[in-house]
Amino acid sequence: MTTLTENLPTRDYRAHARPAWRRVLLTRESAIIALLLIVVIVALASVRNFDSPLTVTYLLRDVAPILLIALPMTLIIITEEIDLSVASIVGLSSVMTGLLTQAGLPFPVAAVVAILVGTVAGAFNGFLVTVVGLPSLAVTIGTLALFRGIAVGLLGTTAITEFPEEWTDLAKANIPGTPIPVIIVPFAVLAIVFAVMLHFTPFGRSLYAIGLNKEAAQFSGIDVGRTKFLLFVMSGAMSGFAGVYFTLLYSNARGDNATGMELQIIAAVLLGGVSIFGGRGALHGVIAGVLLIGTLGSALRLAGVTSDIINVITGVLLIVSVVSASVLAWLHRRRVAAVGRRKGRRSAAAASTNP
Template sequence: MSHDTLTPAPPVAGRQSGRLAGFGTALGSWDAAIVAGLVAAVLVASAAVPNFATGRNAQFLLLDLVPLALLALPMTLIIVTGEIDLSVASMVGLCSSLMGQLWLSSGLSLELICVLVVLLGALLGAVNGVFVTGFGLPSLAVTIGTLALYRGLSFVVLGDQAVADFPADWTAAVVRPIPGTSIPVMVVPVLLLALVFGVVLHATPAGRALYAMGNNSEAATFAGVSVARTKFWLFVASGAVCGLAGLFWTLRYASARGDNATGLELTVVTAVLLGGVSIFGGRGRLLGVVAGVLLLGVVRNALQLADVDANALTIVTGTLLIASVVLPNAVRDIRARLHRRRQHTRVTAP
């Protein structure tokens, strides 16, 4: 009987779903395009930029990408729900300052300090979360506010001094490569965390809820999703990951400073959007974001090696950000138009 009731779809539905399938592959092909872009960037840089294709550069490139990759993970989930967290770089800075101040004056063990810093990061994220979900304020405005606030606090905590006397075995550990390779050990925990965020987003009930609320939070509410609570915990997660990134940043450069990671939020948002996540929420995949992080890292690294100055790097990042917002929409429009034209000629041609 199931075959009887599943009558062949009427031509209208078939035609529409055909168009929609095109839509789907357009989005799927964004991932493919980013991966292709990544491969192309690596090949071009290897051929054209001296010292790019060396083990030592690969190690530095990947180390540089660790904070960016970490911050991009919660950012992806937050943008999928239609919110944004622009305070991430400032939270990294404040966590770094606190780590320095605690090491300088508290006498606590470094292990305990690390735990405290991550908890502090979660607390900073919770403050964002309360303003966004408790008071119902737009996350864009709230996190621009805390971007300034947290950065200011990180100078209050540490002044303009730098704390550098961290134990050498700790600072060496975070930059050490996996024996026999030039891949830093730190890549492993980052990949594990990416796997966790990927599974949450793509294969859990919570992930389904994130896409639902990103597209239509009212319908999500009617389906029993606690929109505010979910978003609150995402901001907390973002803060905790900033704490982790703060630890890494401090130990890698053996320097706790108030201005650590300044401006990193721009790069993080760029990588996420470049990875195919829609700034309007409700769309995007974590795999694309990982590719986006790598692509951005390769491009920036290659330009740095080619002695392009820092201002030009910012210009490149900004351009990529705008391109990754504009291009997916443009591609979708062009595809839809071509599709219509093709159908039109098919109808009128004979």
């Protein structure tokens, strides 16, 4: 029977012969965490009001939807797929939350229905990718426009701003005695669930196997189609939840809510060490990547830098991250090839001296 590793000559993990401290510390994830700490230290020392508790509160509130959606996005990209429709699902979920609340439904019911709408949207993406067999890039570019068009069509150019005060207050509330928003509590729980699922279960190992070599994973008994379908459903559900939170946080339901957020999410995931080619990545690196982009943007805004310059800096970070990963992979392949050639020459020399 063909094994998984026999089909992965060029896209496999590095050998685990290195010392454990090198495998833990000398990684892209550790580099992103170190860069995040450097940015925080520099900002604390040089940016006025960066050390204010209010800064921490607004920073975490702003990145919370990105953190939530980055969890399933990480899993999707590890399998060498992508979902560009997440921000449109956030907008659609926001509109559904507003319309149902305006129609008189209790807010919890409206929120659950909005999350279900997001789940159905994710399932639609998964169906087109796994059953119809279309590329996820093409599918989610199309559904990006489709879901956004539905959201704008349902609400037009108007906005719904009346929501139950107890729920909007909860979305803006902090954990008592801290500057940390309450939304970080469900995020922390979800992050632990996703981390355990990805790094400590057979399901998580199957995601890496699919990203490394889909055909080999299929032959080893992994149901690739069902696995990817579940990931898109997770992405839709999490985007729906983020849409409900987004609506409450800003007390605003509009069809164009969260426009462009998909690029921030993908940038953070790739910056956090997940390979766009699949088969590699870790959640702690992704979380650090989201916080790095959010912290850098917050510090630059406090320093008076315009949004255009912040976008340029974020784009440069992303390009450097992707290029550096490709360069490191190329250097690794060359080093492995060189070692193989040296071993071959030694074997040939030994054979010639010992006929």
